[in-house]
Amino acid sequence: MHITHVIRGQEFISSMPNFLALYEALGFDMTPSNERVTVGGATPASEEIKDFSEEGVDRLAGPAPSDLRENSGIIFDDGSGERLTLPVFAHMPHIMNEQGNKKLGKRDGAKDVLDYIRDGYLPEALMSFIATLGWNDGTEQEIFTKQELIEKFSLNRIQRSGARFDEKRLLWMNGHFIRELSLEELYDRVEFFWPEAAKKAPESYRKQVLALAQDRLKTFRDLPGLTGFFFEEPARDDSLFATNKQLKKLSPDETSHLLEIVKTKFESLETWTPESIQDCLNQLLEITGQKPGILFSLIRIVTTWAPFSPQLDDTLALLGKETTLRRLANY
Incomplete structure (x- = not known):
């Protein structure tokens, strides 16, 4: 079968005797795991796999398919009569809902892995998140690459109680992996x-x-x-003013006056770079006497009509001077 470990949910514990009886009927070596050795005299099957690479798994997997006796569930080692060793079985605790009071289900928002991929999650983030549900390497490290999991993962450090599925943690972890990409x-x-x-x-x-x-x-x-x-002219959204605690204090006349000052100052810029724009923004703070939270938020909203954006000087530089001035004037 070329299987070293069978890892499944704890709900299958009750069916374990049936599986053992089936393996025994098929001719598997039922010697207790701490006494038996894999076919070919390699590493004991009860030991933790520390090398999950293709070569490492093959080393523990027993004979190659060519050693299979036709139409038989028993593997022989060149006529020696040694039988295939029983895999190591491990039963994992349930993944719990976010509150930790019941098993995670569809009513709790559980989704298929492919659904997460379609929603813009990285496979490596999902792998790290799922691996650390109820497992750690004994340190405070929370995020693991594939290679780190290959080197560090051990069944011995899996907790016995269910792990809480924290989607906010998954979101944070996914953001980390996105930032690590070139x-x-x-x-x-x-x-x-x-x-x-x-x-x-x-x-x-x-x-x-x-x-x-x-x-x-x-x-x-x-x-x-x-x-x-x-990429396109954004739709005006005045609710962005209403939901901003500082901007909603400005009257329409104050808002228009501030934007006119900003527009005039921007028009005078000879170079349009993040550095020159930031210098101009700092000067505008002195000219208007406003706080950055008010002035910069006002400029950002009017030029993007978005609840958030990249850093303001970089955003305006990439939008271009003409587009920035046009959007300020269109308010």
Whole structure:
């Protein structure tokens, strides 16, 4: 069978006697795991697999398929008569809902792994998250790469109680793995998540936009909301003023007056770079006497009509001077 370990849920414990009887009927070696050795005299099957690479698993998996006797459930080692060793069985505790009071189910929002992939989660983030549900390596490390899991994972450190499925932790972990990607790799992975208007933009411009958005992405589905205003005129959304605790204190006249000052100052800029824009923004704070939370939020909302955006100077620089001035004037 080429199986060293059978790892399944704790609900299958009650059926274990049936499985053992079936293995025995098929001619498996039923010697207690701490006494038996795999066919070929390799590592004891009861030992933890520390090498999960293809070569490492093959080393523990017993004879190759060519050693199988035709139409038989028994494996022989070149006529020696040694039988295939019983796999090591492990039964895992349940994954619990976010409250930790019952087994995770569809009513709690449980989804298929492929659903998470379609929702913009990275496979490596899902692997790290699932591996650390009820397991740790004895340190405070929370995020593991595939290679680190290969080197460190051990059944001995799996807890006996169920692990709580914390989707916020998964979201945080996914954001971490997104930030670790190179720009080229990230660009390849977000191909199907761009807003429709972005598909008409040059690749070089999309990469510039993506570089700004990368640190704020938690899933790839965040991409349209974070970048849509770079590719098309955003729809006005006055609720962004109403929900901003500081901006809603400004009267319409005060808002218009501030924006006129900003527009005039921006028009005077000879160079349009993140550095020159930031210098201009600092000067505007002195001219208007406003706090950054008010002035910068006002400029960001009027130029993007988005609840959040990348850093303001970078955002305005990439939008371009003409687009920035037009959107300020259109308020």
